[in-house]
Amino acid sequence: MNDKVFHKVGRRPWEWRGKPDGDTERRRRRVPGTKRHWLKWRDVHNDKSLTRERVLADKMPLWWTLGLGAVVLVTPFLSNTMIGVVTIFCIYAAINVLWTLIVGTAGIFSLATLAVVGAAGYVAAACNVYLGVPWPLMFLIGPLTGLVFGAILAAPSTRLDGLYYALLTMGVAEICRVFILQLRALTASGGAITNVDGFIPEDWFLQRPGLLLGFAGAFVLLLGALLVWRLVNSERLGMLLRVARASREDEAFAEAVGIDFRRARLMVFLISSAALGAVGAFYAMYFGSISPQIFSLDTMLLLFAMMVIGGLGRAEGAVLGAAIVTFIDKGLIELGPPRIILVALCMIGVTIFAREGLTGARAQFRDFRNRKSGEARARRTEKGGEAMPEEATEVHDKQELYYRRFNKRLRDRLKQLITPDLIAEHKKDPLGHHSDGLARVLNYFRRGEMADKYVIHRMKPAEERFRIMAISGERGRPPRVVDDREYTDIKEAYHAVFLLRVNDLMES
Amino acid sequence: MDLGLVVYAMNLAAIYALMAVGISILWSSVGVINMAHGATFAVSGYAAWIFTGAMKPVIAGAFGTSAMATLALAGALVASALIAGALCGLVIYLLAFLPIHDKPNFQVRALIITLGLNIATVQTLLWYFGPRNQGLPKIFGFGRWEVLGTRIRYDQAGTIIGATLIMALTLAWLRYSRKGLEVRAMMQNAEGAAYSGISRQATALPVLMLTGALAGMAAALLSQTIFVSPTSGTIPLVKGLTIALLGGLGSVSGALIAALLVGFLEAIIGAVPFLGQRYVLFGTFIFIIAVLVIRPRGIGGLLDDTRE
Numbered sequence: 001m002n003d004k005v006f007h008k009v010g011r012r013p014w015e016w017r018g019k020p021d022g023d024t025e026r027r028r029r030r031v032p033g034t035k036r037h038w039l040k041w042r043d044v045h046n047d048k049s050l051t052r053e054r055v056l057a058d059k060m061p062l063w064w065t066l067g068l069g070a071v072v073l074v075t076p077f078l079s080n081t082m083i084g085v086v087t088i089f090c091i092y093a094a095i096n097v098l099w100t101l102i103v104g105t106a107g108i109f110s111l112a113t114l115a116v117v118g119a120a121g122y123v124a125a126a127c128n129v130y131l132g133v134p135w136p137l138m139f140l141i142g143p144l145t146g147l148v149f150g151a152i153l154a155a156p157s158t159r160l161d162g163l164y165y166a167l168l169t170m171g172v173a174e175i176c177r178v179f180i181l182q183l184r185a186l187t188a189s190g191g192a193i194t195n196v197d198g199f200i201p202e203d204w205f206l207q208r209p210g211l212l213l214g215f216a217g218a219f220v221l222l223l224g225a226l227l228v229w230r231l232v233n234s235e236r237l238g239m240l241l242r243v244a245r246a247s248r249e250d251e252a253f254a255e256a257v258g259i260d261f262r263r264a265r266l267m268v269f270l271i272s273s274a275a276l277g278a279v280g281a282f283y284a285m286y287f288g289s290i291s292p293q294i295f296s297l298d299t300m301l302l303l304f305a306m307m308v309i310g311g312l313g314r315a316e317g318a319v320l321g322a323a324i325v326t327f328i329d330k331g332l333i334e335l336g337p338p339r340i341i342l343v344a345l346c347m348i349g350v351t352i353f354a355r356e357g358l359t360g361a362r363a364q365f366r367d368f369r370n371r372k373s374g375e376a377r378a379r380r381t382e383k384g385g386e387a388m389p390e391e392a393t394e395v396h397d398k399q400e401l402y403y404r405r406f407n408k409r410l411r412d413r414l415k416q417l418i419t420p421d422l423i424a425e426h427k428k429d430p431l432g433h434h435s436d437g438l439a440r441v442l443n444y445f446r447r448g449e450m451a452d453k454y455v456i457h458r459m460k461p462a463e464e465r466f467r468i469m470a471i472s473g474e475r476g477r478p479p480r481v482v483d484d485r486e487y488t489d490i491k492e493a494y495h496a497v498f499l500l501r502v503n504d505l506m507e508s
Numbered sequence: 509m510d511l512g513l514v515v516y517a518m519n520l521a522a523i524y525a526l527m528a529v530g531i532s533i534l535w536s537s538v539g540v541i542n543m544a545h546g547a548t549f550a551v552s553g554y555a556a557w558i559f560t561g562a563m564k565p566v567i568a569g570a571f572g573t574s575a576m577a578t579l580a581l582a583g584a585l586v587a588s589a590l591i592a593g594a595l596c597g598l599v600i601y602l603l604a605f606l607p608i609h610d611k612p613n614f615q616v617r618a619l620i621i622t623l624g625l626n627i628a629t630v631q632t633l634l635w636y637f638g639p640r641n642q643g644l645p646k647i648f649g650f651g652r653w654e655v656l657g658t659r660i661r662y663d664q665a666g667t668i669i670g671a672t673l674i675m676a677l678t679l680a681w682l683r684y685s686r687k688g689l690e691v692r693a694m695m696q697n698a699e700g701a702a703y704s705g706i707s708r709q710a711t712a713l714p715v716l717m718l719t720g721a722l723a724g725m726a727a728a729l730l731s732q733t734i735f736v737s738p739t740s741g742t743i744p745l746v747k748g749l750t751i752a753l754l755g756g757l758g759s760v761s762g763a764l765i766a767a768l769l770v771g772f773l774e775a776i777i778g779a780v781p782f783l784g785q786r787y788v789l790f791g792t793f794i795f796i797i798a799v800l801v802i803r804p805r806g807i808g809g810l811l812d813d814t815r816e
Contacts, residue, residue: 156797160804163541167753168800170746171793178790297742301627308620337635344628351620352607 018054047398060316067319068223075215082331083211087286089326090218094225094279096306096318098272104313105233105241106268108157111300112169115176116153116273118294120145120280122180125193125290135197138281146277147270154269158262170297177295191292198285205288214286221282222319228275229315232268240264302329305347311357320359411508414441418502430494445501454497455479456490466493468500513775519664519733521771522671526726527748528755528763529675530719533682536758537694538712539615540605544622545723546745547629548596552724553736554633555592556585557642585644586670586728593724597716600625605712626745633738641735644728663732674725678718679760687714695758747792754796755807762808769807770795 020026020043028037040058045051056062075086099113123145124138133141153172157165180191199217204210232238244254244261254261284290293299302325310321325343332339350357355364392401417437425438434442451473459465466487469479482500487493527545534542563584571577604621608614682688690711693701702708726744727736734740751770755762770792777791800806 156801160800163757164753164800164804164806167750168797171750171797175790175793178786182786297746301623305624305627312616337631340631341628341635344624344631347624348603348621348628351617351624352603355612 015055020052020054022052063316064226068219072219076212080208080211083208083215085326085330087211087215087218088330089322090215090222091279091283091286092303092306092326093319093322094218094222095276096303096310096322097222097225097229097315098275098279099303100307100313100315100318101229101232101272102269103307105238106265106272107241107245108154108265108269109162109166110153110157110169110269111166111304112153112172113276114294114300114303115169115173116146116149116276117280117283118290118292119149119176120277121284121290121294122193122280124281125196125284128196128284129193135199135285138285139278142279142281143274143277146280147274149277150270150273153273154266157265157269170300173295173297173300177292180292180295192289193284194289196284196288196290198288200286200288217282218286221279225275225279226315228271232271233315237264237268237271241268302343305343307357308347309350309357311354311359314357314359317357317359321357324358410444411505414444415506417441418506423499423502426498427495430491430498441502441505442498444505445498448501449473454482454500456493456497459486464488464490466490468493468497513779514772515664515668516778517768517772517775518668519771520774521768522668523726523730523744524747524751524771525675525764525767526671526722526729527744528751528767529678529760530722531748531752532755532758532760532763533691533695534715534719535752537691537698537715538605538708539698540600540618540622540716541615541749542600542622542716542719543619543745543749544596544600544604544625544629545719545748546741547626548593548600548720548723549727549741549744550633550736550738551596551629552589552592552727553644553731553740554637554642555724556589556728556731557644557736559588560585560644586725589724589728590721591724593720593722593727594717595720596723597718597720598713600720601713601716605716606709609708609712626741630738630741637738639737639739641737643735644731667729667732670725670729674722675764678722681718682760687711691715750792750796753806754799756805759806759808762806765807 018041026043028041030037039056039061041054042057044053044055046053071086071090075083078086095113095117099110102108102110102113120142124142127133127141128135128138153169156168160168180186183191186193200210200213204213240259241261241264243257244251244259244264251261283294306321306325307318308321309317309324310319311317324346328339328343328346332342335342354361395401417440422435422438422441425435450471453471453473455469455471456466457469457479459467467485468482468487470482471479485496487496527549531542531545534540560581564581567577567580567584571580600622603625604618608617608621611617682692690701690706691714693704693706694708694711698708701711723744727741730740730744747770751766752763754770755764755766773795774788774792777788
């Protein structure tokens with residue numbers, strides 16, 4: 001028996017667990033002005049050590065802090081070109097986060113995101129250059145234009161769905177591009193508006209302090225986009241839409257329980273559009289110009305590739321994808337045209353292998369590993385009353401598992417003891433002194449559970465007629481008759497019960 | 509209306525219909541929005557260019573400059589474009605269908621993979637051949653016919669006739685062959701088709717190769733009018749996609765009607781003096797948006813509704 005290998009059941013991933021002091025009261029800081037906590041600490045009970053432990057249930061805030069902190073710390077030491085690349089990454093990431101809000105949270109497959117950015121950028125830049133509006137006001141004009149443009153775009157989204165709406169928005173972007181190119185006033189510069197004022201002073205433009213200032217602005221922009229994401233996706237609007245999404249089969253259900261998901265969707269779309277307008281104004285300011293390139297299909301596809309590589313519908317995916325694609329596209333510029341091929345190949349590879357982009361890879365790998373190890377365990381285990389390893393992880397009381405395992409081995413041992421001789425011995429003398437083997441078997445039978453335990457029923461008082469019944473095991477429910485045989489001798493009945501139990505034992 | 513305009517419109521409609529019907533059949537039977545259709549188009553054009561370039565001396569040696577030589581060259585061009593298109597379909601099958609067709613989010617992922625394939629292929633062509641336009645041999649010659657007082661160029665007539673022929677063959681294949689029956693069953697109800705023993709994998713391959721060949725044919729025909737370049741597939745892709753959507757994705761007849769409508773619309777917008785060619789795309793999109801807002805599921809959408 002000793003050479004049998006026992007495999008570990010279940011898995012406990014390593015993570016840091018706090019050991020809170022049991023006496024003091026629990027204190028958690030809240031975000032000022034709200035009821036939210038900063039981090040999602042949860043107290044759990046450790047079954048083994050019987051102590052209270054504290055775990056961080058949601059570790060994403062830590063990853064965000066680490067990632068964004070690294071960007072802030074590293075960027076000032078980079079070369080001028082790379083600072084520009086990081087700034088563009090921040091702008092693209094901000095656009096992508098807001099786009100994710102539209103595609104993921106609202107579930108509207110809009111491809112006009114860059115069109116909103118471009119339109120707001122153009123209007124803000126035109127106000128600045130032709131009307132002499134000072135640059136801080138551009139941050140007001142941008143979102144307003146975005147809001148109006150978003151409202152126009154959102155109007156048909158209630159009627160059209162999926163691909164039809166995607167096509168429509170693609171058409172809108174194309175119309176914007178052609179419209180800008182047709183404008184008489186801009187033909188001289190190829191449709192671009194140049195010399196836009198901005199928060200970067202003139203003489204700092206393309207100098208190191210200017211680049212750093214631009215980076216700081218873009219980083220704040222990204223933080224703002226993430227804040228919008230958090231406020232929309234994780235608060236009421238996002239929750240409503242998630243409920244409606246869970247019952248996509250019958251959106252009527254969502255409506256019946258009082259969720260106006262169409263309105264929620266529109267709200268998300270409008271909020272994101274306004275935020276995209278702010279990004280557009282920033283874009284025009286940072287580059288000091290804006291060109292019809294922003295409406296082109298290629299730029300849109302580049303941003304779409306970012307979202308796809310990172311994982312469609314997740315903020316972290318949008319940012320990670322933006323980092324990867326911007327690095328390939330702008331950082332490896334000496335590679336020439338093949339870098340777009342590289343982006344496309346990344347896109348294909350990620351999509352073939354990953355269900356939900358790179359950020360979903362971890363969960364996918366866990367699912368895969370669980371499935372494989374489950375299959376392997378199922379292959380090497382025979383059941384025999386013992387808990388299967390899969391169900392073993394579900395059984396809370398681990399004592400139960402070991403009891404079942406012990407029971408199985410005991411039964412295996414007893415099965416070997418049962419021989420025709422043993423049965424003959426019992427038939428001869430059901431009560432009284434028995435051999436060691438028979439005593440062991442009978443002891444096991446006596447210890448059996450109450451449910452389905454066999455009993456002998458005397459059919460009439462003072463009459464030697466017996467039959468065998470089985471106890472139901474439930475209070476109030478009478479025993480059931482096992483078969484219709486009657487015994488006139490109590491010893492015969494004893495032996496019949498014995499035979500039934502032996503039969504059950506051999507079959508288990 | 510001027511008859512020349514009608515011919516021009518029919519010419520456009522023929523090319524668009526080849527693209528749109530391919531996209532539409534593929535979507536309704538396999539469930540893939542093929543964004544790599546434009547890449548297929550460009551690759552077929554280049555394959556035809558390389559192959560006819562290689563075959564020209566051979567054909568000239570064999571037939572001289574007789575009518576047979578033109579015929580042989582035409583055969584080589586069309587065959588090479590068709591085969592290249594079908595091979596592209598095979599690649600799409602291997603990359604965008606086979607690995608993921610039974611995985612979650614299949615439709616979105618197939619769209620993304622074909623989009624990636626499109627970008628990668630176009631950029632590779634651009635990198636390898638450069639952005640220069642390449643002219644293919646004119647298989648229909650340069651002459652023109654006088655019909656009812658208007659002149660019809662040979663290439664226009666050839667395109668209209670060739671496209672109609674190919675389209676008729678495709679529809680006949682769908683209608684009368686065993687495989688066509690299976691494809692139609694998948695178009696009607698993919699699940700039901702699977703229950704009656706129609707293999708999705710075995711049906712998707714011919715459909716993808718067929719739609720690829722249709723794109724190849726479109727490339728061969730369009731190359732008679734314009735040049736072949738790496739990005740030459742983008743406009744037919746966008747047009748084909750929009751027309752397929754306008755016709756109602758999955759409806760072949762809707763796609764044909766939509767192709768005719770858009771062909772005429774473009775010819776008319778191009779001919780109106782104060783609009784001109786620059787507003788063609790603009791006008792088409794506005795028209796399509798208007799139609800979609802009024803009829804959210806396109807022209808063939810009525811069929812869709814009754815099916816559900």
